[in-house]
Amino acid sequence: MKVSELGEFGLIDRLAEMVARSRRKAPAPWQKLIVDIGDDAAAWQGDTSIQLATVDSLIEGVHFPPGRLPWRETGWKALAINLSDIAAMGGIPRYALVSLALPGTTEVDDVSLMYQGMIELAEKFEVAIVGGNISNAPQVMINITVLGSASSQAKHILTRATARPGEKIAATGYLGTAAAGLAILKQQAQADAEASATLIRAFRQPNPRIAEGQTLVEKGVKTAIDISDGLLSDLNHVCQASRVGARVEIDHVPILPLVKENLGDQALKLALAGGEDYELLFTASNEIITKVKQALACPVTIIGEIVAGKAEIALIDSQGRPFDLGKTGWDHFAAR
């Protein structure tokens, strides 16, 4: 069977199973592990606080169209997607290692610009870029590892596996904004110059929700994921890991007015399946979500609830009727 037939998540499952078997054979290094393969980041008990580690890559032609992500934004985004994984665990990012692969014909000034973007974001969140390596390759790839920890006050971290029936599902910020920007870049959608700039910027230069993730922990949220693949795909990860179902009221999904105005009918699909907004999706009781709303400056919107049963997502329209979106979500080996 080819990887493209099994799909990204099927392959991850198979490899995780192999690793799990080895875990039984050599248990020593696993004893302090809290969260392993299958969450936003790995987590283990350090000497005094929970330690977090995550890795993610940006590959030209795969994660961004060749020539459509300027160098500075490539650096920013490559770090941002990793910081977002630490945010989704409720952690604080501390150190980054950068593994770069690029053609020898790349301009040195362009690589410097990429590092400039990365450094800008690192400074903003006080992350130290402490190492890495550089290789030759036919296309540009940035692979970043970020190490972090839970705050020393935190008694838990956010995982995907703790959602319980009856909890509400909520999201920070707006969804579909980055996907709208990408649609404009790919000339699959149009907007006026100012709107285009805003939406393209959302795609190129996402802001990880670091402080927001820590606030979720403080207010008692247990379950979160960052929306990288798309609301439905990422909510599905939570449902699978927690063995629960979900109901999403499509009219409650938060969409920036700019996206609705400019992308019309496409807006909802982008918000449900578009991905790359790097907002936080979380589940908790109404009481906890109210506390989170009071503590955060960004919008926090309840979009549905967790239900008992199979790990399936039901989309509900304003009349309470089932809504069918067709096949959605992001698989790295599926055609995009």
Added chain:
Amino acid sequence: MKVSELGEFGLIDRLAEMVARSRRKAPAPWQKLIVDIGDDAAAWQGDTSIQLATVDSLIEGVHFPPGRLPWRETGWKALAINLSDIAAMGGIPRYALVSLALPGTTEVDDVSLMYQGMIELAEKFEVAIVGGNISNAPQVMINITVLGSASSQAKHILTRATARPGEKIAATGYLGTAAAGLAILKQQAQADAEASATLIRAFRQPNPRIAEGQTLVEKGVKTAIDISDGLLSDLNHVCQASRVGARVEIDHVPILPLVKENLGDQALKLALAGGEDYELLFTASNEIITKVKQALACPVTIIGEIVAGKAEIALIDSQGRPFDLGKTGWDHFAAR
């Protein structure tokens, strides 16, 4: 200027300088850092022990000829080169994150074989594979991050920057073995079937010197690097970082008899410049090296000494005359 004109190490210097400037602007996360960009691994003071992190990648067509590294060995080697970086700091590897990029047409069974090789090595050194990610890409790339720590008894780690004039230069094991294997694979050299198998195995399945690195620390060695790029290239890294020169007696460079017998005149060049043996190169006093020899089962050979002056390496033959090898060493952006 193109990256290929500036070269890998020139590019690293330029990017490290940019990061160093940002360090002055946002000093907080850097305060606990002990070793940053430019050594085998980054190191910082953890709550109770020194923490280590390193990243390295294997790219098809760049680090190994397409089709010439079987899948199982690809997994083994991708992890081995990272464990070797932790060994070169005298540390203990603990956790690994695996970032995989491969074409959708890759056979799932091949990816499983690759993981099998990685898991075999991880079990051998009690390393937990705790996370990673998978992307689509035109060629196979494995990018691994390994996190480790110094042993709790260790008062220091091994770096590149502490070599002092008068110290002897020593290496574990034999040099040029992996390069001889690669030469046979590329049909640039010939050997009988049994010798070929041994040499090719040295290239495909290197053994990181984890226990040996810790012994170096215990016996009082301060300076080490693993030989990944080649003896001269890696010794040059030590000389640059320590601001010292080196004299290497070419007749003392340890070469496996099998390599001398089968590769004749090529053997010395492969031992000096071939790379990928993942042996440890270190500097210390005669007394300390004697203690290291007594403690280790593998060969330990003194090959020269550190001298005051410019960061240059003088090769000396058995008559004490200068020896010229021509341009050598491994630059990822130079033609190989």
